[in-house]
Amino acid sequence: MVKRQVPNPTEILELMKFKKFDPNGKRRRLSGALTVDDLRRIAKRRTPAAAFDYTDGAAEGEFSMTRSVQAFEDVEFHPAILNDVSHVDMTTQILGGSSALPFGIAPTGFTRLMQTEGEIAGAGAAGAAGIPFSLSTLGTTSIEDVKATNPHGRNWFQLYVMRQKEISYGLVERAAASGFDTLMFTVDTPVAGARLRDARNGFSIPPQLSPSTILNAIPRPWWWWDFLTTPKLEFASLSETGGTVGELLNAAMDPSIDYDDLAEIRALWPGKFVVKGVQTVEDAKKLADLGVDGIILSNHGGRQLDRAPVPFHLLPHVAREVGNDVEIILDTGIRNGADIVAALALGADFTLVGRAYLYGLMAGGREGVDRMIEILSDQIERTMKLIQVSSVAELNPSHVTQLSRLERLPAPEFTRSRPAQA
């Protein structure tokens, strides 16, 4: 028989201790976000559909992106036991310097479109957390302003080679003069990928008002307030404006760039030189032979070629072939600190996050980016403790198995002759 009593009012009062209400709405919103997906949900509520979809979307059927995210979900960790993990060291050495955490912020174009603080929020948060920040050629904050925001931290510059090569080379010189320590040369964008969400939204730079944009703006007044009361949204380093993103990219990018350009750019750059958008083992080997400092395995967050290789699947093959010759950085699909731990275990020296950063930015400006870094950092630390490793260097392939939903069929070997074109 359970013993019963009359409810005691003081006990009831004790149960009714409510969490102290935080009058600061942004802080409340951000502290309630426990994952990057939570930040994404807040971002979606607060950002006009066209800007959110520009960030969240990918090319064509978005298979490159979906598969890359899924690849990280399909991971099995193999924890050790009875190791002392009271202290975990997440510091990582990358490209001649250190990073307090094993990830940095990836380069993203048009960043002030997502939220008006843009790159200033990203560079400031990266500097405060002791991780590298990457500025895109298509950035909306100048090289010098990024440096001023993150004067003692690590700044990396991402280069697109444009038809007017002098413009690109001028940017390389400015980045060097401002003390950026690494140049990342993006090689997966000879033309723009087909971002169908943008086409369907009639998205253009600068944004144009249509009846549906205005309707969509009504529940998002703060974004519009920020947009209209801060300096005009424009490229900091390019003069092109007007048109869809695809039109802009296609007008600006030079589709003829090749290995000669790579050699030329490299000769201009005094710091570390990495190539972003490597998608085969053969290209990784070729670049390692050329002696570049690093390669970034990336399918550009699925925004360029659809049905592209999944970087996380490519990673162990590349690590096996060139892991001792060149530093390997990985991006695309990272939404959780555990994804980063899995990548490090399978041979990545470092990782970059694109959308995770932008979801944080859209959810709460600088504080939102701080929160994103905190969420990923907590997840990395907890995962490392549960796997029972106490430093990044200890992570190795024995800690992870990649499970596969899509298996590659054996490639048939044959040759076929086709009649020559008349």
Ligand SMILES: Cc1cc2nc3c(=O)[nH]c(=O)nc-3n(C[C@H](O)[C@H](O)[C@H](O)COP(=O)(O)O)c2cc1C
């Ligand atoms: C909105 C947006 C803009 C981007 N702009 C650029 C860019 O200007 N240059 C570049 O090399 N990569 C760009 N990227 C790709 C990122 O650098 C990175 O490769 C990608 O976001 C990684 O995938 P994730 O978003 O799943 O983390 C962009 C990505 C997004 C989401």
